[in-house]
Amino acid sequence: MRPPSTIPQPQTLSPTVHPATPAVRHRLLAAPWSPPVLLMTVLAAWHLGRPALWADELASVNAAVLSWGQLEDLLGETDLVLAPYYAFLHVWTAFAGTSEIAVRLPSALAAVGAVGVTAAVGAKLWSYRAGLLAGLVLAVLPVFSRFAQEARGYSPAVFGFTLATLLLLRWTERPGAVRLAAYAITLGIAVSLVPFGAMILVAHAVLAWPAYARRAWAVSAFAAVLPGLTLFLAGALTQRAQVSWIPLLGWEGRNGVVERSLGVAGPIAVTATLFLLGLLALRRERRILAMACWGLLPIGLLLAAGILTPIWVARYVVFTLPGLALLAAAGLHRLSVRRATVVMLLLMVFGVAGNVAVRRPDGHSQDSRRIAQIIGPRFGVDDVAVYGDNHPSIPWSPRDIVARYLPADRTPRDALMVRPQRAGGRLLAVECADVAACVGPAPRVWVIRADDPGDPRRGLDGGKTPFLLEHYTVDQVWRHSLLTVALLDRRR
Structure with a gap:
């Protein structure tokens, strides 16, 4: 005989009520996920196309527009772990286009779905109010808005992990092959997008273990998760250069554990509030333990690992945000309505600056559109461009920025490029070995790079620095977020 489920049973509609009746429509509007979904829809649409595409998004778009054969060649050298997302975006952009709004729309829709499903999970675990609060907490986090408006696979992955959790809870209520298959497929897709998300299995094990068919779940x-982890391991073993830029964590300073951990959920005030709310919820209860394993454990494990090996990047644990929101809601719903409302208002206030910042033109870390304002009105027909493509983490971005945001008739000749980026299975362009011969007697050189050196001529690779120091002087330099542009004049 099957033991009864220990997960609270969901409310069901009366079979006598037709789905189209006003009563049902009222219940849908009054569902715990309705207000969070409405809020997230507004936030996801708010200035969706305003921030310029930054390096990672440019990598997504430029990989997506390759032919299938070219994409396969590229993945053989780099970004193998991103193959599922690139394949999806290849299909999506074929009919949706490559505008900022078009390439970010899947992430925005996924974020709306993730907020709604998070609310549904909270309601199923605890109460209507807990679900409502969980969805609202997740929606107002600035870091979640950032990934909701980014052309990468993080937001779809978050939606996948939240949906898998909801499907797991439904399976624990009534185990069956169809429900288990739906859970497994959803989880597999999510892990293929963010492999570190496989750590959510600890939380799922806590939820599933009382179920009578837990062996089938395991x-x-x-x-x-096996396909996604296999792809991740293959990429880690054969494409080490892709993560060679990640530094080891220390204990203090810019790359310290404390600062990095606080940066996961946005502003320090928001993070601290979530943590304190989570403490209110920490009781000897399996559901609380599961949410702690989802929201806190992966962050702690990856931070600890980052001290020993270069692996910590905050966006790798973005899948924990719904767990943090649910943990916070578990504490919030134990407060009175008035106190919970005050805390939610404070969370929104704390997050205002961050939510505004991520929607600025440079809100995605890189002020890419600035290139047109700098070079466009100053362009000369005899100008040439020299690119810095030795940035440790985003060396492809200078050429991608120019190709995306600078009109062709205002673009300086790429003096050193022999073969373009993402051609012949190579991410970076093949450049001319003889810098002097390829640059020639150009009267002006535009140096475009993603880093910010004191002298824009220094630190370039392939013999560029000695040549530029000898033959050119610096006329003007423009320094913006992850974009430095310098205009050099030839020595007389």
Whole structure:
């Protein structure tokens, strides 16, 4: 005989009520996920196309527009772990286009879905109010808005992990092959987008273990994450250069554990509030333990690992945000309505600056559109461009920025490029070995790079620095977020 489920049972509609009746429509509007979904829809649409595409988004778009054969060649050298997302975006852009709004729309829709499903999970675990609060907490986090408006796979992955959690809870209520298969497929897709998200299995194990068919869950969950983890391991073993830029964590300073951990959920005030709310919820209760394993454990494990090996990047644990929101809601719903409302208002206030910042033109870390304002009105027909493509983490971005945001008739000749980026299975352009011969007697050189050196001529690769120091002087330099542009004049 099957033991009764220990997960609170969901409310069901009366079979006598037709789905189209006003009563049902009222219940849908009054569902715990309705207000969070409405809020997230507004936030996701708010200035969706305003921030310029930054390096990672440019990598996504420029990979997506390759032919299938070219994409396969590129993935053989780099970004193998991103193959599922690139394949999806290749299909999507074929009919949606490559505008900022078009390439970010899947992430925005996924974020709206993630907020709604998070609210549904909270309601199923605790109460209507807990679900409502969980969805609202997740929606107002500035870091979540950032990924909701980014052309990468993080927001779809978050949606996948929240949906998998909801499907798991439904399976624990009534185990069955169809429900388990739906859970496994959803989980597998999410892990293929963000492999570190496989750590959510600890939380899922806590939720699934009382179920009478837990062995079936364990087998299905392992089978679900295996393809994504295999792809991740293949990339880690054969494409080490892709993560060679990640530094080791220390204890203090810019790359210290404390600062990095506080940066996961946005402003320090928001993070501290979530942490304190989570403490209110920490009781000897399986559901609380599961949310702690989702929201806190992966961050702690990756931070600890980052001290020993270069692996910590905050966006790798973005999948923990719904867990943090649910943990916070578990504490919030134990407060009175008035106190919970005050805390939510404070969270919104704390997050205002961050939510505004991520929607500025340079809100995605890189002020890419600035290139047109700098070079466009100053362009000369005899000008040439020299690119710095030795940035440790985003060496492709200078050429991508120019190709994206500078009109062709205002673009200086790429003096050193022999073969363009993403051609012949190479991410970076093949450049001329003889810098002097390829630059020639150009009267002006535009140096475009993603880093910010004191002298824009220094630190370039392939013999560029000695040549530029000898033959050119610096006329003007423009320094912006992850974009430095310098105009050099030839020595007389």
